[in-house]
Amino acid sequence: MAVTIRDIADLLGTSVATVSRVLNDKPGVAPARRARVLQVARDLGYSPNRSARSLVLQRSQFIGFVVADLGNPRYIDFLRCVESIGRERGYQVLIADSAHDLEQERQNLEAMVEHRVAGLLVFPVAEYHRESTPEHFLDLHARRIPFVLLGNVGHDGLDAVLAREEEVGALLARHLLDLGHRRLAIVGASPGSRTVEERCAGVRKAVHAFGEGAVVVCEDAEMGADGWRAVLARSDRPTGMVAINDEIALWFLTVLRDGGLSAPDDISVASVDNLSWSSNVRPALTTADACMEERAQRGMEMLFARMAAPDSPPMREMLSYRLIPRGSSGPPPARIRRYADASRRSDRRARAASGVETL
Amino acid sequence: MAVTIRDIADLLGTSVATVSRVLNDKPGVAPARRARVLQVARDLGYSPNRSARSLVLQRSQFIGFVVADLGNPRYIDFLRCVESIGRERGYQVLIADSAHDLEQERQNLEAMVEHRVAGLLVFPVAEYHRESTPEHFLDLHARRIPFVLLGNVGHDGLDAVLAREEEVGALLARHLLDLGHRRLAIVGASPGSRTVEERCAGVRKAVHAFGEGAVVVCEDAEMGADGWRAVLARSDRPTGMVAINDEIALWFLTVLRDGGLSAPDDISVASVDNLSWSSNVRPALTTADACMEERAQRGMEMLFARMAAPDSPPMREMLSYRLIPRGSSGPPPARIRRYADASRRSDRRARAASGVETL
DNA sequence: ATGAAAGCGCTAACAA
């Protein structure tokens, strides 16, 4: 069907070897011939077949990227950087979504192996659950496929670029404590996630280390809006909230607002991610930047290092989050205002809730 | 290096043909043999080489996805669906970012061809500029590569799943007009983008068709926050705003708020995209859902149809946006309140602006 | 400087 080097060779009455040499900029071809080969290749609309090339060279030009959750906006900058860095080096990015499913992750990795990717970047499903590093990563390692684990779940002997999740919890808690808050709480701490657990642990530790009567009032996750309304209605409610991520923070701000409270006047909120909109909401979110571009950069560097030196010792890098103080956090209020039960304002809420699934 | 069917065959003293048959679930192998082949394949950790397979079968299992701008969150749901639908059918997704660069787009398409993708989905760069369909798409068509154009720039003879950009402009304008607004404006209409131009045209047409003194006061894009502050300071300012997308709407709401105005009490805002956070900001954004999942679904269906019938006539589908009325739009105010010049509140703004590039 | 030929791992037509 498509044009092959054979076609070019035949048309010129030369051999495929010569054509191949020209197309790969290899020496040993007379300039005149070279020019004619190039010309014919262009005329015929020749496009090299990468499958054939990969097959004979025993290596592909693919970088695989396997994400636990493609729907999560936090990975988009990472993906963009991977694509961009990969492109510079002549690689194509193969993408696969594990959709929080361990078995699907295994299948994704298997598919990547079948495509003989040159290297793999993985945000494992494990960090969303309590599982430890699943066996399929050990398999991958045993098969000597270059890959780098991302996220927060490392493993002895495996390359990884990890983020300090516990540290970010402490960072945010400390930020609130320094502002004068003593009663903190965590919102959105859905159980079973390692990332979440580590962030929570960080908050607890920072509060404990601080002393001076500082307490974590509440870190229940599943209670939802009604649960939080009940908490907010109490006079001894927390004044500083660590939200597990920006989206939760945004949601919590609506719960506050619907009850007539606001941040940072009544309650301070700090979260994690620094998604693109977080600076444009009001109050602008105090948050911790995940530095996804940097993580992508490091991840790719590590991957290429591994690809270049399959036998070098395991690499690990730990990256910190960066605090971005904005308007949603401030000193605690002098006076605890009453939280007006949101159910009385049901007209407004009903409207807000209507017509859209993503609410 | 890796295990091949030859290894399996040799170990069992059988032929590669038999092994291939078993591995592809082809009939004509004795059950006992079949079982032993499978067993050995597993024991040896055999992983089929897709490059070899593609080469001999003359078709790959790749779907290529080329996006004008991977950084834009509006494409993420689309990507997720493509990946998911592709997976169901046994395809891997190859991704490439054109970064708004026409030449990069051309290179991306070329790379996809070199990988002999079974089919291609493309959000062209063109829709962000005024260019018409670039030649590389005609090339692609001439080479008989199955591909589907997405976005809003179609072309005779090329398959496409397009969104009615003009219609969405009209939809939003009409929404505001029906609420009673007569002085409308467009915010964020960066010039040179076809998508933007079409949306603007839609707004203008709807306003014109409505009559009754309705006018589009302003649709200048580049004036930025200061420009808008000047507009908002006028007593004859617009009361209904069509924002070119959710992010612009969010930004505009901050401009309003920083001047002491609010939506929908003083000014109504309606936008396009329905990004995930748009229902959780306050006021929740009235917006038009791009129905990315549906577009992905249609796009993939069309692509598979094209792959199955390369000679069938060109296909085109037009999808509408869906209005999602939320809190940011309401009736026009009875009284025009004064816009307090934001420069007097510089402390707040300075804080919001500090420390982050993404602002 | 050039070409003939082997072979990467796989599938499928053909033979047995």
Added chain:
DNA sequence: TTGTTAGCGCTTTCAT
């Protein structure tokens, strides 16, 4: 039911 064999398009030795 099984095996032999000829490629798929390409790179690369080894002759010439």
